[in-house]
Amino acid sequence: MPGNGLVPSAESRVILEIRGLMVRYLPSRQKPVQPLKGVNLRVHPGEVLGIMGESGSGKSTLAASLLRLLPAHAEYSAGSVEFEAQDVLRMRESELRRIRGAKISMIPQDPATSLNPVLTIGTQISEVLRAHLPVKKGQRSAQVLELLKEVGFDDPERIASAYPHELSGGQRQRVVIAQAIACNPALLIADEPTSKLDSQLQTEMLTVLMSVVRRHGTALVLIAHDPGILIGVADRIAVMYAGSIVEEGTAQEIMQNPLHPYTQALVTLLKSEHRAGKTDKFPVIAGDAPDLTKAGPGCRFEPRCPGRMSVCSAQDPTESNITHSHRVSCFKHAN
Ligand SMILES: Nc1ncnc2c1ncn2[C@@H]1O[C@H](COP(=O)(O)OP(=O)(O)O)[C@@H](O)[C@H]1O
Ligand code: SF4
Numbered sequence: 001m002p003g004n005g006l007v008p009s010a011e012s013r014v015i016l017e018i019r020g021l022m023v024r025y026l027p028s029r030q031k032p033v034q035p036l037k038g039v040n041l042r043v044h045p046g047e048v049l050g051i052m053g054e055s056g057s058g059k060s061t062l063a064a065s066l067l068r069l070l071p072a073h074a075e076y077s078a079g080s081v082e083f084e085a086q087d088v089l090r091m092r093e094s095e096l097r098r099i100r101g102a103k104i105s106m107i108p109q110d111p112a113t114s115l116n117p118v119l120t121i122g123t124q125i126s127e128v129l130r131a132h133l134p135v136k137k138g139q140r141s142a143q144v145l146e147l148l149k150e151v152g153f154d155d156p157e158r159i160a161s162a163y164p165h166e167l168s169g170g171q172r173q174r175v176v177i178a179q180a181i182a183c184n185p186a187l188l189i190a191d192e193p194t195s196k197l198d199s200q201l202q203t204e205m206l207t208v209l210m211s212v213v214r215r216h217g218t219a220l221v222l223i224a225h226d227p228g229i230l231i232g233v234a235d236r237i238a239v240m241y242a243g244s245i246v247e248e249g250t251a252q253e254i255m256q257n258p259l260h261p262y263t264q265a266l267v268t269l270l271k272s273e274h275r276a277g278k279t280d281k282f283p284v285i286a287g288d289a290p291d292l293t294k295a296g297p298g299c300r301f302e303p304r305c306p307g308r309m310s311v312c313s314a315q316d317p318t319e320s321n322i323t324h325s326h327r328v329s330c331f332k333h334a335n
């Protein structure tokens with residue numbers, strides 16, 4: 001099935017460890033929302049970790065919180081995000097700046113518009129190198145050309161001297177990947193990097209992204225609007241529902257042996273839509289979307305769950321380990 005067989009063992013090293021992460025948004029004129037309700041997740045060096053979950057489940061909030069990029073009205077209410085044994089949530093701004101873009105890099109949701117329209121491509125990539133690496137200007141120019149070659153440009157000199165508007169959408173995407181890997185980060189976070197592209201460009205961008213991370217041994221957290229994308233490329237998949245990771249496992253465990261009722265519904269729909277050739281949308285699960293303004297205990301999937309029990313609305317389910325790589329949060333599998 002997926003990836004390159006990078007399945008972590010129980011003793012595998014961890015580069016990012018998220019423990020009990022809770023986040024609330026406190027908008028001035030609306031009720032507080034709790035988009036993250038105790039997220040636990042690990043990322044291992046060089047792996048591709050896919051995150052899937054319906055719209056509003058907290059994926060972008062999670063991605064942004066890993067680099068403390070949430071807006072001012074967000075509150076990190078509990079938990080930690082440890083990168084290389086340091087808690088990102090408690091780091092000084094100056095330390096954080098050293099990590100952002102250098103050790104952890106982010107590919108934005110709309111990469112094409114993230115480029116500065118008044119600077120050449122070469123200047124923009126060079127700027128990333130200048131900010132983080134002690135290399136001289138001449139060396140930087142050579143590195144820029146190397147990076148452009150690496151993301152598939154045969155004519156890097158022309159691309160380096162071009163402005164963003166002179167490039168096609170697909171070319172701009174590749175430039176954004178070059179920028180993101182410029183400092184050879186240990187971890188790349190891509191939040192729905194292909195959602196604004198047509199299907200041919202999606203495949204092209206994903207191919208470039210995968211080849212770059214595999215070559216560099218970069219860990220990739222890939223959030224996809226279309227979970228079908230993850231099935232082909234992710235080593236592991238974390239399933240997110242209403243602010244929690246409800247199941248996590250190798251891509252094979254999730255696709256062949258889903259245990260959480262939400263994952264089961266999702267996988268069943270995914271397989272049938274895949275068979276019908278519809279792979280570009282997130283499957284719609286029956287029932288109402290969860291209310292994230294509701295605080296208090298209980299499984300947030302309970303109103304939609306065909307197998308709910310009385311305990312499910314009274315307590316939060318705890319995590320159960322099924323194998324060393326497969327875990328699920330559901331009372332049906334409590335051990
Ligand atoms: N800046 C914000 N202010 C207030 N609420 C927000 C903000 N961003 C997201 N939300 C809310 O937080 C929840 C999770 O959103 P998000 O993290 O964007 O989910 P996803 O990326 O899975 O679609 C949603 O209910 C959304 O409306
Ligand atoms: S904890 Fe209960 S409500 Fe939640 S998914 Fe499991 S069985 Fe369903």
Ligand SMILES: [Mg+2]
Pocket residue numbers: 059060061192
């Ligand atoms: Mg999102």
